[in-house]
Amino acid sequence: MDASSITNLERTRDYAAGSARQSIVSYRSVELIAILVDALVVLLACAVWSVLSAGSGRQAVLLTLSITPMVCALFIPAAKLASLYHPSAFLVENSWTYNVAPLWLGTMVLLGIGFSMLQPSEFLTKAGVAFTLVGLVGLLAHRACWRLLARRAATSGSSPGRRAMLIHQGSSSPSMGAAPDLRRYGIRIEQRLNIGSVEDSESLVRQRIELAVGIAQNSDVDEVLIDVDVREWQRLKPHMACLRQLPIPVSLIARDWLAEFVRQPAHMLGSSILVEVQCPPLKLWERVVKRMMDLTVATIGLVLCSPLLAVIALMIKLESRGPVLFRQTRIGFNGKAFKIYKLRTMTVLEDGPDIRQATSDDARITTLGRWLRRTSIDELPQLFNVLKGDMSIVGPRPHAVSHDSQFGQLIADYAFRRRMKPGITGWAQVSGCRGATPEVEMMTRRVQLDMLYIESWSIWLDISIIARTAVAVIRGENAY
Incomplete structure (x- = not known):
């Protein structure tokens, strides 16, 4: 054993002893x-539910003791599977806010279904509502207390945390740039061991890894972190096998290009592993939900608006010569062209390589057409496009082929909009980007909003956009 390694061992033992004296709560006991x-x-x-349902006394106590194991058996194992009891989960506010609440409400739904079979409407009372609210507030407050405790302990230096040994390669560890993140999620690097450079002999590397085993066995570390060049892993793997003597987790810190891969979902295919480097914007069940909403809204909209459309069709024919419907080629999902339907509002039917966008004082717009465009009624036939599957109610607005080609050359991310079906309305339209886009900057802003919509999609976002579209139509902003 070389002198530097012995010095390293002495320092880490002293540091571990000092840290152990600072610990208030054992890291391993946090989950329990x-x-x-x-x-x-x-x-x-x-207990709150029992008192409100059965009053005070023996009956309430018996009801509490009989219901509590049932609820615990539903909620706690589910929370355990969702890793909500992992100590680092308490430090991530989104984790316990967005995961605990749905899990608890789901437990209440299952409990409500069970009680409805035994005693209909028994659970849907003020007692059931109080039960749900008290439990939800208590679970969230419990996690907020852990978060507050962890922050205060980290400030005072008395955080128990997860004590880790770092095995790295070279004169300095690149992973130490991530030290603030490690501390933030409850990991404290208490020992560091340098196994040397790639030029060192195999026997020296083996000796240093055996030293790491000795350090871990003579201290109270909870985990070993390995930070080495992954290209050297095959050479180091036989020596790293020494770490199997330790009954604690051993983790490899993924950096740079490797980090991008391990974040992606993967599955086995025979002896190979497929890593998904790009996933579709919507999962299968999300596409089904969105399509069901599209069909529902489009069907109801056409039924309700059919008398209005019939009257307007007659008015268009009486005002000027030409068809009632205007059809134009647009670029849609996955770059496929389709014919979009609109009520004719102009005296021309442009659909080719050279199309001029409408302006506020455009002489081509008819008198009736100006009113149709201002109220957006001319867009109603696109409900047929939704039924056909070419469009969605909400999505990036499709553009004419000539404009699509022009903006595709000027804006780098323009083509990414085609990852989702085009919509009658969209996030960009309700955010002020409605109407013509004569300047590239305006179109760039629209593309940015479309990308934000695709990355943040949810059914509630679609409902919100539909509601905001109704408000924007009433105001008539940028409509001509």
């Missing part, structure tokens, strides 16, 4: 304590 506190929260919620 959290489960017990959740069980107490459930017990409190069940």
Whole structure:
């Protein structure tokens, strides 16, 4: 064993002893304590429900003791599977806000279904509502307390955290740039061991890794982190096998290009592993939900608007010569062309390589057409495009082929809009980007909003955009 390694060992032992004296709560006990506190929260919620349902006394106590195990059996294992009791999960606010609430409400739905079979409408009372609210508030408050405790402990330097040993390669560890993130999620690097450079002999590397095993066995570390060049992994793998003596997790820190791959979903295909480097914007069930909403809204819209469309069709024929419907080639999902339907509002029917966008004082727009465009009624036939599957109610607005080609050459991310079906309305339209786009900057802003919509899609976002579209139509902003 070389002198530098011995010095390293002495320093790490002293540091580990000092850190152990600072610890208030054992890292390994955090999960158990959290489960017990959740069980107490459930017990409190069940007691509130029992008192409101059966009053005070023996009956309420028996009801509480019988319901609590049932609720705990539904909620706690599900939360465990969702990793909501992992200590680092308490430090991520989104994790316990967006995961705990749906999980608890889902538990209440299952419980409500079960009670409805035994005693109809028994659960849908003020007692059931109080039960749900008390449990939800208690679960969120419990996690907020953990987060507050962790922040204060980190500030005072007494955080128990997850004690880790870092095995790295070279004179400095590139992963130490991520040290703030490690501390943020409850990981403290208490020991560091340099296994040397790539030029070192195999025996020296083996000796240093055996030293790491000795350090870990003589300290109270909870985990070993390995930060080495992944291209050297095949050479180091036989020596790293020494770490199997340790009954603690051993993790490889993924950086740079490797980090991009391990973040992606993967699955086995025979002896090979397929890594998904790009996924569709919507999962299968999301596409089904969006399509069902499209069909529902389009069908209801056409039924309600059919008398209005019949009257307007007659008015268009009486005002000027030409067809009632205007059809134009647009570029849609995955770059495929389709014919979009609109009520004719102009005296021309442009559909070719040279199309001039309409302006506010455009002489080509008819008198009736000006009113149709201002109220957006001319867009109603696009509900047929939705039924055909060419369009969606909400999505990036499609553009004529000539404009699509022009903007595709000027804006780098323009083609990414085609990853989702075009819509009658969209996030860009309700955010002020409605109407003509004579300047590239205006179209760039629209593309940015379309990309934000695609990346942030949810059914609630679609409903919100539909509601905001109704407001924008009433105001008549940028409509001509």
